[in-house]
Amino acid sequence: MFESLSTKLQGIVAKMKGKARVTDQDIKDMMREIRMALLEADVNYAVVKQFVADMSEKLKGQEIHQSLTPGQQIVKLVHSSLVDLLGSQQAKISVSPSGFTVIILYGLQGAGKTTTAAKLGRLLKADGKKPMLASVDVHRPAAAKQLEVLAEKIGVRSFIMPEEKSAVTIAKKAIEQAKYYLCDTLIVDTAGRMTVDEDMMQELIDIEKIVKPTEKLLVVDAMIGQEAVTVATAFEDAIGLDGFIMTKLDGDARGGAALSIRQITGKPIKLICVGEKVEDIEEYYPDRMANRILGMGDVMSLIEKAQQSFDEDSAQKTMERMLSNTFNMEDMLSQFEQIKKMGSIKDVIGMIPGASAKVKDQDIDDRIIDVNMAIIRSMTTKERRFPNVLNASRRKRIAAGSGTTVQQVNQLVKQYEQSSEMMKRFSKMSKGKGKSRGLGGFGKGFPF
Amino acid sequence: MGLFDVFKKGLSKTRGFVSEGLTRISAGMGRYDEDMLEELEALLVQADVGVGASLHIIDSVRANIKTTGDDSQKAVMHTVKKEIIDILGPKQTLSLEDNSLNIILMVGVNGTGKTTTAGKLCLKYKSMGKKVMLAAADTFRAAAIEQLEEWGKRTNTPVISQTVGSDPAAVCFDAVHSAISKRADVLIIDTAGRLHNKQNLMDELAKISRVIEREAPSACIMPLLIIDATTGQNAVIQAEVFSKAVRLNGIGITKLDGSAKGGVAIAVAYTAKAPILLAGLGEGVEDLVDFDSEIFTESLIPELSE
Numbered sequence: 001m002f003e004s005l006s007t008k009l010q011g012i013v014a015k016m017k018g019k020a021r022v023t024d025q026d027i028k029d030m031m032r033e034i035r036m037a038l039l040e041a042d043v044n045y046a047v048v049k050q051f052v053a054d055m056s057e058k059l060k061g062q063e064i065h066q067s068l069t070p071g072q073q074i075v076k077l078v079h080s081s082l083v084d085l086l087g088s089q090q091a092k093i094s095v096s097p098s099g100f101t102v103i104i105l106y107g108l109q110g111a112g113k114t115t116t117a118a119k120l121g122r123l124l125k126a127d128g129k130k131p132m133l134a135s136v137d138v139h140r141p142a143a144a145k146q147l148e149v150l151a152e153k154i155g156v157r158s159f160i161m162p163e164e165k166s167a168v169t170i171a172k173k174a175i176e177q178a179k180y181y182l183c184d185t186l187i188v189d190t191a192g193r194m195t196v197d198e199d200m201m202q203e204l205i206d207i208e209k210i211v212k213p214t215e216k217l218l219v220v221d222a223m224i225g226q227e228a229v230t231v232a233t234a235f236e237d238a239i240g241l242d243g244f245i246m247t248k249l250d251g252d253a254r255g256g257a258a259l260s261i262r263q264i265t266g267k268p269i270k271l272i273c274v275g276e277k278v279e280d281i282e283e284y285y286p287d288r289m290a291n292r293i294l295g296m297g298d299v300m301s302l303i304e305k306a307q308q309s310f311d312e313d314s315a316q317k318t319m320e321r322m323l324s325n326t327f328n329m330e331d332m333l334s335q336f337e338q339i340k341k342m343g344s345i346k347d348v349i350g351m352i353p354g355a356s357a358k359v360k361d362q363d364i365d366d367r368i369i370d371v372n373m374a375i376i377r378s379m380t381t382k383e384r385r386f387p388n389v390l391n392a393s394r395r396k397r398i399a400a401g402s403g404t405t406v407q408q409v410n411q412l413v414k415q416y417e418q419s420s421e422m423m424k425r426f427s428k429m430s431k432g433k434g435k436s437r438g439l440g441g442f443g444k445g446f447p448f
Numbered sequence: 449m450g451l452f453d454v455f456k457k458g459l460s461k462t463r464g465f466v467s468e469g470l471t472r473i474s475a476g477m478g479r480y481d482e483d484m485l486e487e488l489e490a491l492l493v494q495a496d497v498g499v500g501a502s503l504h505i506i507d508s509v510r511a512n513i514k515t516t517g518d519d520s521q522k523a524v525m526h527t528v529k530k531e532i533i534d535i536l537g538p539k540q541t542l543s544l545e546d547n548s549l550n551i552i553l554m555v556g557v558n559g560t561g562k563t564t565t566a567g568k569l570c571l572k573y574k575s576m577g578k579k580v581m582l583a584a585a586d587t588f589r590a591a592a593i594e595q596l597e598e599w600g601k602r603t604n605t606p607v608i609s610q611t612v613g614s615d616p617a618a619v620c621f622d623a624v625h626s627a628i629s630k631r632a633d634v635l636i637i638d639t640a641g642r643l644h645n646k647q648n649l650m651d652e653l654a655k656i657s658r659v660i661e662r663e664a665p666s667a668c669i670m671p672l673l674i675i676d677a678t679t680g681q682n683a684v685i686q687a688e689v690f691s692k693a694v695r696l697n698g699i700g701i702t703k704l705d706g707s708a709k710g711g712v713a714i715a716v717a718y719t720a721k722a723p724i725l726l727a728g729l730g731e732g733v734e735d736l737v738d739f740d741s742e743i744f745t746e747s748l749i750p751e752l753s754e
Contacts, residue, residue, distance in 0.1 A: 039499050039681075040498075040499055042680030042681055042682070045490055045494040049490075108706065109559070109561070110559025110676060114590075141594070142595035142597075143591070143595075145590075145591040145594050146589070146591030146592075147590075149591055149612075150590050153590070223679045223680060223682045224679065225496040225678060225679055225680025225707075225709055226495070227678045227680075227707045227709045228680075230707075248557075248558060250643060250645075251557065251643040252682070253679075253680070256680070276588070
């Protein structure tokens with residue numbers, strides 16, 4: 001249902017072909033789409049209104065660039081304005097000069113505080129700190145137990161008092177314990193609450209007085225809707241916040257709340273959580289968040305992921321082989337291996353702009369790569385190097401050896417032939433133009 | 449406390465928000481012009497009603513003004529209410545079948561309140577004199593099993609569980625067989641929260657559902673999607689994707705009281721194929737009630753003095 005904003009804008013722009021300037025009506029139409037896109041991404045209404053008004057002002061009288069398509073040009077402008085709003089620099093978790101840092105996590109019920117506490121603990125531990133986790137959640141059944149289990153998993157000390165009914169008492173003891181064990185950071189996990197609840201807010205204020213936190217962080221679910229601002233301001237007014245942690249960003253919520261809370265409270269987003277595992281916590285990049293809110297895919301993450309997992313040498317080798325026209329099954333196998341390292345195909349494609357919407361409806365089977373790899377691995381060296389020798393009986397043997405069918409083997413061979421055909425053309429084309437460098441072979445040869 | 453009062457109390461924040469907005473819009477004059485309609489649309493969007501549903505409601509209001517010529521506050525509100533009730537559909541409840549095993553399968557994304565709702569439902573059916581069993585098929589989240597066991601202890605209900613990390617479908621297999629042999633009336637299965645865009649987790653859910661259907665062919669199986677009312681427009685997609693993985697019997701919306709934006713129920717109903725059956729309007733057990741479109745709408749939109 002979320003058609004990419006840039007596609008929509010391009011549609012509008014297509015209508016004004018030939019015009020040298022953007023008219024008021026054009027701006028109005030485009031702003032409507034931007035407004036819808038932002039609202040559908042759960043950005044707060046007041047923030048959207050202000051943003052759209054500012055954008056219209058900026059766009060008025062803008063000349064349509066020849067180089068970029070006007071749609072792209074406008075998306076670019078919207079994007080850069082969003083990045084400005086989302087905070088131009090990254091904010092780090094601060095450390096207390098006293099040497100004993102207390103980080104306290106607040107949030108609504110189900111925002112993911114306890115899991116985040118563990119993730120944060122792991123992150124700090126990896127950073128050379130000695131953290132301790134403490135739960136002062138005296139309301140949710142087994143909340144303390146959950147923290148204890150997670151702490152054990154990440155190898156960090158925890159402190160809980162499941163029988164104690166007073167959160168303040170637990171907080172006091174937690175500080176003592178943390179200092180006793182010479183921990184330098186105490187992460188306090190509080191009970192989830194509805195902001196309506198005056199008593200629970202009071203409890204938080206009491207705890208705050210005891211633990212004197214260095215960092216007061218609000219944990220916000222990326223899926224939160226228009227309520228985000230109310231929640232953030234309620235905590236900000238009652239306790240005062242130092243920043244936010246956004247959770248569940250591995251879902252497909254657009255996370256417009258990030259923009260709203262940033263704009264309304266002016267406090268930075270410090271970290272984001274992107275998965276269920278304890279290591280799934282990351283630094284926050286405003287420009288990526290802007291992409292996400294606009295539904296533009298996460299090109300930067302994709303590139304980074306590709307850079308991390310691509311073996312430069314092996315890619316270079318494949319590239320050279322392609323250009324010298326000796327691409328064989330061994331190269332294809334190494335390509336498959338490279339792709340597999342980047343993670344699930346769906347995740348990877350999801351990061352490509354424009355592709356995300358289409359991918360959602362399609363079942364992409366990651367196993368297809370495994371199957372293809374199995375087929376190649378069932379070939380002899382000779383077959384891999386000179387695929388031309390693959391006759392019917394060899395194919396039958398390969399199918400049996402890899403647990404596949406002859407059809408699947410045929411399909412792979414055909415794929416190989418197509419890729420190598422393409423590469424032949426490619427190498428002809430690039431001859432004389434100098435050697436080009438690239439990630440190598442993102443061609444028709446891939447199974448998606 | 450009657451159902452109306454429960455709704456009214458739970459939705460008081462949303463009503464306050466809507467009422468304040470309406471007063472602001474119609475300040476001075478009681479006649480609606482185009483600008484005011486736009487403001488009204490904005491108000492709906494801000495209550496998380498969603499862009500699609502809001503447009504639909506406002507279009508109807510506009511059409512109604514055109515045909516009747518009545519642009520008074522009263523007429524506009526009347527149309528708005530009528531449209532919302534239309535979108536929400538007729539009242540349907542999560543009803544148990546007598547003389548049969550009823551299996552309620554709690555599904556949803558992380559942190560919406562599946563375990564808590566399972567516990568509350570358990571208590572509710574217990575007090576109706578039903579023989580209830582709980583199954584802890586959330587084998588992923590740390591201490592999820594303990595949380596459900598705590599509810600089991602409180603309500604004196606047997607809890608079927610295995611160890612952390614075991615196959616949830618296996619837990620369901622055990623639970624279903626145990627419930628059949630003990631002739632239980634209701635089996636409530638709590639599953640792990642899963643984000644709907646994780647294909648492998650959705651496949652796991654489909655498997656759980658298959659196992660239950662296979663092992664209890666004669667039982668009345670009711671997968672229930674739990675949605676958090678503070679969720680924004682993502683709730684719509686959640687409903688869509690979950691209904692693809694399992695044949696949803698209905699939707700329960702929790703934490704309606706915590707948010708001033710209870711409108712998400714309307715956004716979900718506008719696109720979802722499954723009806724909204726339950727509303728969580730507070731932390732207490734008695735605050736989990738059957739969803740009623742008319743009462744919901746009446747509680748959401750205040751009567752305005754002329």
